[in-house]
Amino acid sequence: MTAPIGELADVLPGGSVLVDPDLLATYRYDSARDPRAGTPTAVVRATCTSDVQQVLKWASEHGVPVVPRGAGSSLSGGASGINGGVTLSLERMRDITVDPVNRVAVVGPGAITADVKSAAAEHGLWYPPDPSSVEMSSIGGNAATNAGGLCCVKYGVTSDYVLGMEVVLADGTALRLGGPRLKDVAGLALLKLFVGSEGTLGVITELTLRLLPRPAGAATLVASFSSLDAAVQAVVGLTARVRPSMLELMDRVSINAVEDMTRMGLDRAAEALLMVRTDTPGESAVEEIALIHEVCGRHGASEIYTSTDPDEGEALLAARRAALPALETLGSLLIDDVGVPVPALPSLVRRIQATAARHDVLIAVVAHAGDGNVHPVIVYPSGDCDAEARARRAFGDIMGAAIELGGTITGEHGVGRLKAPWLADQVGRDVITATARIKDALDPCGILNPGVILETGDRSPDPGS
Incomplete structure (x- = not known):
């Protein structure tokens, strides 16, 4: 400079x-x-x-x-x-x-x-x-x-x-x-x-x-499933009937990573956990948590636990909050952040699993499942260039799958620099052009966070290319 x-x-x-x-x-x-x-x-x-x-x-x-x-x-x-x-x-x-x-x-x-x-x-x-x-x-x-x-x-x-x-x-x-x-x-x-x-x-x-x-109070429910697909189908069933204040999902990889780190007593054999909270007041809360219990049971939940104690509820949700730091202990991470309409959630999860197999990478699935926002976390050995290249290909394929299912490349993390090359695939070139005009009007010299959102960038799986 x-x-x-x-x-x-x-x-x-x-x-x-x-x-x-x-x-x-x-x-x-x-x-x-x-x-x-x-x-x-x-x-x-x-x-x-x-x-x-x-x-x-x-x-x-x-x-x-x-x-x-x-x-x-x-x-x-x-x-x-x-x-x-x-x-x-x-x-x-x-x-x-x-x-x-x-x-x-x-x-x-x-x-x-x-x-x-x-x-x-x-x-x-x-x-x-x-x-x-x-x-x-x-x-x-x-x-x-x-x-x-x-x-x-x-x-x-x-x-x-x-x-x-x-x-x-x-x-x-x-x-x-x-x-x-x-x-x-x-x-x-x-x-x-x-x-x-x-x-x-x-x-x-x-x-x-x-x-x-x-909110006056809350009830928290945790349900274990022997199938990730069954848990995701339960999410679709729940959102059709109730509006919980939280509806979170963890797959087996994330469950075991959290249990390794925290020793919270999570069910290591479960293929998925759903964590559901309702803060509906009064007697309606009892009815709502009973309905959530019924829907999870109907979709094959093997174990269901409910608590109305606030401290215990926070302790149960601590497992979900610990997912990312726990997965960081497994290797280097590429964290995706895609979203789809809730009915498309089962298809998205299946495509994430197929992507993991196709590119021979480990992908953990954690999700704000109630609004269709999924965080596929791609884990690869640090320093392994070939594994990183496969991880980056998987990263792009997951965004492509979300777009094809009528979804988005980012539900809450933002486009940043990592996802900018895929933005046009979702919104189209006309939107990119309009966005660039707004950017030029407010930042004519292009000094503010260049490369974020509008950069067409490099999709190459090789970070050094």
């Missing part, structure tokens, strides 16, 4: 600009661990909107690419470093203010999702979006990718709870969009445009979030 980093450091608070090679290396990867990630020339740790404005004005003037980054928990390569670029970290912007009367929270983009939920809970309120990375992901990253999680099946995704934001455009202009109003249809829906834009249109520096009254 020939742009004067010192010039940027002069207009920012002391210690904001990092250039030490050892520190820069820690910002190279996000949780996707994309081997093609670059090393930023500098990292800026912003403390306020003004800092972000200064960085983007400077970057636009000098044509320097900027990668916005929250907690670095992206699973699609959306926050991985770029050679010659600047990584703009929002990790220091963590303020959280709860307004219990309006039922909103005003938060900094670096605030950890679990901390936002805890702050709301102190006022008897609830922030529903609940990604598995809740303890480590930032709320700004959640908004940038329109993250979902375990509660989506009933309560929706991040965009359903973003009422307002402050966002800084590529030229340093700060916009305020929306606010603490439950109804507001003034002007174009620009707020929704930035939610899910993955840092390609602007950098979010503040969010106003809708909060709900805290």
